[in-house]
Amino acid sequence: MGSSMFTVICILHSLIALTCGSLIMFYLKEISVFGHGIETARKLSGSTPHDQLLIQISNSFAGLLLFVVGFLLFMVAFVKDREFQSSFAKGCVLLHLSMAVWRIYFERELEALAWDWPRQAVGDIVLALSWVFFLVYSWREKYD
Numbered sequence: 650m651g652s653s654m655f656t657v658i659c660i661l662h663s664l665i666a667l668t669c670g671s672l673i674m675f676y677l678k679e680i681s682v683f684g685h686g687i688e689t690a691r692k693l694s695g696s697t698p699h700d701q702l703l704i705q706i707s708n709s710f711a712g713l714l715l716f717v718v719g720f721l722l723f724m725v726a727f728v729k730d731r732e733f734q735s736s737f738a739k740g741c742v743l744l745h746l747s748m749a750v751w752r753i754y755f756e757r758e759l760e761a762l763a764w765d766w767p768r769q770a771v772g773d774i775v776l777a778l779s780w781v782f783f784l785v786y787s788w789r790e791k792y793d
Contacts, residue, residue: 655787662722663719663720670715670717670718673709674709731791734783734787742777745780746773746777749777
């Protein structure tokens with residue numbers, strides 16, 4: 650029998666991914682201004698109409714991918730196998746920490762995003778910590 654904590658964490662992460670993906674697909678300009686500020690959002694949107702179209706399509710696909718990841722997380726939330734839950738949580742920790750390292754080493758080099766990477770890296774680390782807490786909780790549950 651699986652852990653109910655796994656279901657809760659998966660559903661919370663799923664809601665975050667579904668919401669962010671939907672907002673990126675349908676309200677990209679507003680989300681960019683909210684997340685980065687007016688000047689940075691203008692720089693990230695491209696300088697020519699062709700660039701703007703390519704960036705908008707790329708961001709729409711990224712939002713769609715995030716939406717699909719959220720949907721998959723929702724489906725995975727109801728798997729009851731402890732071994733699967735443990736390996737899935739370890740993979741999620743690795744994924745979130747890899748994103749944080751990517752932001753620290755590469756995203757900070759981009760002039761337009763230089764001020765945003767610390768906040769986003771902390772967010773990635775917090776998401777990874779939620780899975781670490783699940784692993785600690787499941788190990789405690791397993792050995793008690």
